[in-house]
Amino acid sequence: xxxxxxxxxxxxxxxxxxxxxxxxxxxxxxxxxxxxxxxxxxxxxxxxxxxxxxxxxxxxxxxxxxxxxxxxxxxxxxxxxxxxxxxxxxxxxxxxxxxxxxxxxxxxxxxxxxxxxxxxxxxxxxxxxxxxxxxxxxxxxxxxxxxxxxxxxxxxxxxxxxxxxxxxxxxxxxxxxxxxxxxxxxxxxxxxxxxxxxxxxxxxxxxxxxxxxxxxxxxxxxxxxxxxxxxxxxxxxxxxxxxxxxxxxxxxxxxxxxxxxxxxxxxxxxxxxxxxxxxxxxxxxxxxxxxxxxxxxxxxxxxxxxxxxxxxxxxxxxxxxxxxxxxxxxxxxxxxxxxxxxxxxxxxxxxxxxxxxxxxxxxxxxxxxxxxxxxxxxxxxxxxxxxxxxxxxxxxxxxxxxxxxxxxxxxxxxxxxxxxxxxxxxxxxxxxxxxxxxxxxxxxxxxxxxxxxxxxxxxxxxxxxxxxxxxxxxxxxxxxxxxxxxxxxxxxxxxxxxxxxxxxxxxxxxxxxxxxxxxxxxxxxxxxxxxxxxxxxxxxxxxxxxxxxxxxxxxxxxxxxxxxxxxxxxxxxxxxxxxxxxxxxxxxxxxxxxxxxxxxxxxxxxxxxxxxxxxxxxxxxxxxxxxxxxxxxxxxxxxxxxxxxxxxxxxxxxxxxxxxxxxxxxxxxxxxxxxxxxxxxxxxxxxxxxxxxxxxxxxxxxxxxxxxxxxxxxxxxxxxxxxxxxxxxxxxxxxxxxxxxxxxxxxxxxxxxxx
Amino acid sequence: xxxxxxxxxxxxxxxxxxxxxxxxxxxxxxxxxxxxxxxxxxxxxxxxxxxxxxxxxxxxxxxxxxxxxxxxxxxxxxxxxxxxxxxxxxxxxxxxxxxxxxxxxxxxxxxxxxxxxxxxxxxxxxxxxxxxxxxxxxxxxxxxxxxxxxxxxxxxxxxxxxxxxxxxxx
Numbered sequence: 001x002x003x004x005x006x007x008x009x010x011x012x013x014x015x016x017x018x019x020x021x022x023x024x025x026x027x028x029x030x031x032x033x034x035x036x037x038x039x040x041x042x043x044x045x046x047x048x049x050x051x052x053x054x055x056x057x058x059x060x061x062x063x064x065x066x067x068x069x070x071x072x073x074x075x076x077x078x079x080x081x082x083x084x085x086x087x088x089x090x091x092x093x094x095x096x097x098x099x100x101x102x103x104x105x106x107x108x109x110x111x112x113x114x115x116x117x118x119x120x121x122x123x124x125x126x127x128x129x130x131x132x133x134x135x136x137x138x139x140x141x142x143x144x145x146x147x148x149x150x151x152x153x154x155x156x157x158x159x160x161x162x163x164x165x166x167x168x169x170x171x172x173x174x175x176x177x178x179x180x181x182x183x184x185x186x187x188x189x190x191x192x193x194x195x196x197x198x199x200x201x202x203x204x205x206x207x208x209x210x211x212x213x214x215x216x217x218x219x220x221x222x223x224x225x226x227x228x229x230x231x232x233x234x235x236x237x238x239x240x241x242x243x244x245x246x247x248x249x250x251x252x253x254x255x256x257x258x259x260x261x262x263x264x265x266x267x268x269x270x271x272x273x274x275x276x277x278x279x280x281x282x283x284x285x286x287x288x289x290x291x292x293x294x295x296x297x298x299x300x301x302x303x304x305x306x307x308x309x310x311x312x313x314x315x316x317x318x319x320x321x322x323x324x325x326x327x328x329x330x331x332x333x334x335x336x337x338x339x340x341x342x343x344x345x346x347x348x349x350x351x352x353x354x355x356x357x358x359x360x361x362x363x364x365x366x367x368x369x370x371x372x373x374x375x376x377x378x379x380x381x382x383x384x385x386x387x388x389x390x391x392x393x394x395x396x397x398x399x400x401x402x403x404x405x406x407x408x409x410x411x412x413x414x415x416x417x418x419x420x421x422x423x424x425x426x427x428x429x430x431x432x433x434x435x436x437x438x439x440x441x442x443x444x445x446x447x448x449x450x451x452x453x454x455x456x457x458x459x460x461x462x463x464x465x466x467x468x469x470x471x472x473x474x475x476x477x478x479x480x481x482x483x484x485x486x487x488x489x490x491x492x493x494x495x496x497x498x499x500x501x502x503x504x505x506x507x508x509x510x511x512x513x514x515x516x517x518x519x520x521x522x523x524x525x526x527x528x529x530x531x532x533x534x535x536x537x538x539x540x541x542x543x544x545x546x547x548x549x550x551x552x553x554x555x556x557x558x559x560x561x562x563x564x565x566x567x568x569x570x571x572x573x574x575x576x577x578x579x580x581x582x583x584x585x586x587x588x589x590x591x592x593x594x595x596x597x598x599x600x601x602x603x604x605x606x607x608x609x610x611x612x613x614x615x616x617x618x619x620x621x622x623x624x625x626x627x628x629x630x631x632x633x634x635x636x637x638x639x640x641x642x643x644x645x646x647x648x649x650x651x652x653x654x655x656x657x658x659x660x661x662x663x664x665x666x667x668x669x670x671x672x673x674x675x676x677x678x679x680x681x682x683x684x685x686x687x688x689x690x691x692x693x694x695x696x697x698x699x700x701x702x703x704x705x706x707x708x709x710x711x712x713x714x715x716x717x718x719x720x721x722x723x724x725x726x727x728x729x730x731x732x733x734x735x736x737x738x739x740x741x742x743x744x745x746x747x748x749x750x751x752x753x754x755x
Numbered sequence: 756x757x758x759x760x761x762x763x764x765x766x767x768x769x770x771x772x773x774x775x776x777x778x779x780x781x782x783x784x785x786x787x788x789x790x791x792x793x794x795x796x797x798x799x800x801x802x803x804x805x806x807x808x809x810x811x812x813x814x815x816x817x818x819x820x821x822x823x824x825x826x827x828x829x830x831x832x833x834x835x836x837x838x839x840x841x842x843x844x845x846x847x848x849x850x851x852x853x854x855x856x857x858x859x860x861x862x863x864x865x866x867x868x869x870x871x872x873x874x875x876x877x878x879x880x881x882x883x884x885x886x887x888x889x890x891x892x893x894x895x896x897x898x899x900x901x902x903x904x905x906x907x908x909x910x911x912x913x914x915x916x917x918x919x920x921x922x923x924x925x
Contacts, residue, residue, distance in 0.1 A: 010850070010852070012852070013849070013852065013854075013855070017841075017849065019849075020835075020848050020860060021792070021845065022790070022791065022792020022832035022833045025791065026794070028795065183892075184892050185856070186794070186796045186858040187796070188796075234856075236794075236857070237855075237856040237893050268798060476854075476856025476857065476858075477855060478855060647851070648852060650852065650898070655893045655894045655895050658892075658894075680797070680801065681796075681801035681802055682801045686892070689883040689884075689887045689889070689896040692895065695895070695897060
C-alpha cells in the first residue's frame with residue numbers, strides 16, 4: 001500500500017480556522033440570554049473553623065439570583081476524583097486557602113462581587129499543619145480528626161536490595177527536594193451551566209474528562225445522569241490541572257437555583273490559589289553500582305505533601321514509584337512512597353504524574369555516579385539502558401525499547417557530545433559552560449488493573465462526508481485532529497470530509513479522561529475499528545460492482561483504487577450505493593487496552609506497558625557571580641512511535657521543553673504557612689519567548705508493536721520530564737557542584753557555588 | 756458617575772461603546788461589541804492574550820481604559836481576514852502549528868501583525884522580542900517564529916509581484 005496522504009502529514013489542527021480568526025469559543029466566550037455571573041467565596045485562611053456563615057444580606061441585594069452554602073446542595077457535597085473528601089462548599093472547617101465557602105450568581109460581575117462582600121463568615125483560625133515531616137510523626141495534630149495524616153504509605157520491593165547494597169563498589173546517596181509547580185493553562189478553569197427546554201442540566205466545561213464531570217454534576221444535583229449533559233467547547237490548555245472537576249458543579253448548582261444560565265470563570269489569582277499543584281516531594285535515594293558502572297540497586301523513600309485532600313495523590317505517587325528506577329535494567333529496587341496531609345495547596349495531576357520528580361532524582365543520581373566512577377554520563381546510561389525484551393524492575397517486559405539507546409545516541413550526535421570539550425568552557429571570567437543529559441521513560445495509558453477504554457462513533461453520509469464522535473476532550477493537544485486523520489486515512493477521504501465533533505456527552509461516547517498520554521492509543525484504536533467496519537461496507541459494494549476481488553481494492557484520495565491505481569468509482573458513489581442497498585455506514589466501537597487479567601505477584605501495581613522514551617541534552621552557561629543560568633541549547637530526541645501529525649508532536653515537545661525549563665530554573669509557588677505568596681503570572685515566573693533557546697528537536701518513529709494504532713503511542717507527558725535533570729547535570733558539569741533542589745534558582749546556584 | 760458613550764473605529768467600523776468607571780477596552784470589545792477573539796488570561800497585563808492594535812500599536816487591552824480609545828483606531832483579530840480571505844499570518848499559524856490550545860493566538864497574531872507592519876523581513880530575535888509579552892504555555896515560541904517568517908516571505912512575494920493574494924499590513 002502506498003504511503004498515506006493524511007496520516008503522518010502536517011495537517012492543520014481541526015478548528016485552526018476558528019482559532020486564527022477569533023471565532024473559537026472557550027468557556028469565557030459563551031454568552032446566553034439571561035446569563036448570570038457566578039462567583040465563589042474562598043477561605044482567606046489555611047485552616048479555620050467556620051463559626052458562623054450568614055448569607056442573608058447577600059441574598060437581599062437586587063440583582064443577586066442565588067447565594068448557596070453547603071446547606072443548599074441537594075446531593076453529594078464533594079469532588080470525586082479518587083476519594084470523596086474535598087467538599088464543594090466547606091461544611092464546618094476550611095482546610096486550605098482554596099476551599100470555597102459560598103457561591104453566588106448575579107446579574108453582572110459588580111453585583112456578584114457585592115454579594116461576596118455581603119456574606120458574613122466568622123472564622124476561628126486554627127493552627128495549621130504545614131510541614132509534612134512533622135505531620136507524619138506519631139501524635140501529630142490530625143488534619144481530619146481521628147484520621148492519620150499519612151494518607152498513603154506504600155512499599156514496593158523487588159530483588160535483594162540490602163544484599164546488593166552491601167556488595168556494591170560504589171554508592172551515591174542524596175536527598176532531593178522539589179517544589180509546588182503551577183499548570184498556568186492560559187484559559188483559567190470555567191464552566192457555563194443552563195437548564196435546557198427538556199430540563200437537562202447542560203454544562204459547558206473546560207475539562208479533560210467530560211463523562212466523569214457528568215457523573216460528578218449529577219451526584220451533586222441528586223439528578224440522574226440522563227438529565228445532565230457536558231459539552232466541551234474550545235479548551236485553553238489543561239496539563240492535568242483540569243483532570244479533576246473544578247467549578248462545573250458549582251456552576252450547575254447555581255444555574256438550577258437561579259433558574260437562569262450561569263457562567264463561572266476563575267480569575268487568575270483564584271485559579272492559582274485553588275487548583276491542584278505538582279506535588280513537592282522530599283526524596284532520599286541510594287543508588288548502588290559496580291566499579292564498571294553496572295547498576296545494582298536503587299533504594300528510595302519519597303515523602304509528598306498532599307495538601308488537605310486526596311485528589312490524585314495516589315495516582316501521582318504510584319507513578320513516582322513506578323519510574324524511580326528510570327529506563328535502566330536495575331533488578332534490585334525498593335521504593336517507599338508516602339503522602340502526608342497538610343493545610344498547604346492540594347497536590348494533583350500535572351503532566352507526567354510524579355514521573356518528572358522521579359526523573360530529577362534518578363537522572364541526577366546517574367550523573368553523580370558517573371562523576372564518582374569517572375565514567376562518561378553517556379556511557380553509563382548506554383551500559384544500563386533497557387532494551388526490547390528487558391524485564392523491568394516493575395515486572396513489565398519492554399515490548400519495544402530500541403528508542404532508549406537510539407535517543408541517547410541521536411541526542412549525543414546532535415549536540416556533538418564527544419567533541420564538547422572543544423567548546424569554550426569559560427567564555428568570560430565570570431561564565432562557565434557545561435553540558436548535561438537526561439534520558440527517561442514514561443508509560444502511555446492508564447496502567448494495569450485500571451479500566452482503559454474508549455468509545456467512538458463514526459458515520460459516513462451519502463455524499464461521502466463523515467462525522468466523527470469521540471468523547472475525548474481536546475484541550476489543545478490535538479486529539480480530535482489525529483482521530484480525524486486516522487478516520488480519513490482508512491476511509492480514503494480528505495481531511496476536509498471528516499467533521500470531528502468536540503466531546504459532548506449527549507452525542508459522543510465515553511472515552512475516559514484525556515490524561516496519561518492515552519487518547520492517541522485508546523481512542524485511536526477505537527477509530528480504526530469503526531473506520532474499518534465502514535470501509536468493509538464500501539469495499540463490499542465496490543467488489544460487487546466491479547467484480548474485482550477485495551484484496552486488490554483500496555480507498556484513497558476520494559476514490560476506489562484497484563491495484564493502487566485510481567478507479568472511476570468515487571467514495572461518494574460507493575457511499576450512495578452502500579446506503580441504497582442497506583450496507584451499514586454507521587459504526588460504533590469500544591476499544592479496551594489489553595492488560596494482563598491479574599497483576600502477577602511481585603509486579604508493580606498499575607504498571608503501564610507502552611513506553612515513550614526520550615533523551616534531552618542541555619548546554620548551559622552559568623554566571624558564577626549572579627548564579628544566573630542560561631540554557632544555550634536544548635536537544636530533544638523523542639520517540640512517539642509513528643507520528644500521526646508531526647505538527648502536533650513537535651508542538652508537544654517544544655511546549656514540554658519550555659515547561660521543563662521553567663520547572664528547572666524559575667517556577668515555584670512560594671507557600672508560607674499555607675498561604676501562596678505569588679499567585680500571579682507576574683510573580684510565578686514562567687519562561688517567555690526571550691528566555692528559552694531554540695529547541696533542537698528530533699523524533700524517532702519506532703512503531704510500537706502492540707496496542708498502538710498504526711504504531712502511534714502518544715507523546716504528551718514525556719517532553720517535560722527530562723528537561724530539569726538535563727539542566728541540573730549541565731550545571732554540575734559547568735560549576736562542578738551538584739544541586740539537589742528545584743527550581744535551581746540563581747540563589748540556589750550561588751549557595752551551591754559557596755558549598 | 757454617569758456612563759458615557761465612547762466612539763471608536765473598530766476593524767474599520769465606527770462603533771459606540773458604553774463606558775463606566777474602570778471599564779477596560781478589553782471588556783468593551785468583548786461585552787459590548789461581541790468581539791471575543793481577544794482573551795482575558797490574567798487581567799493585569801502579564802500574558803498578552805488580550806493584545807489588540809491601538810492606532811497600529813500592540814497594546815494589552817486589559818490595561819487600556821475604554822475612554823482612552825475615544826476616536827482611535829482599533830484592530831482586533833476579527834479584523835485580520837478580508838472578505839473571508841485569511842491574512843497570510845493567520846494561514847501560516849495554522850499550517851505551522853504555531854499554537855495548540857489557541858487561547859494565546861489572537862493576542863500573538865496581533866503582536867506579530869504589528870511587527871510585520873513596520874518590518875517585512877524580521878529576524879528570529881525581532882520576532883521573539885515582538886512576542887516577548889505573549890505567553891504560550893502549550894507550544895512555546897519557535898513555531899511562531901516559523902509562522903511569522905513564512906507569512907513575511909509570502910507578503911514580500913505578493914507585494915513585489917502583482918499578486919492579489921493576501922493583504923499586506925498597512
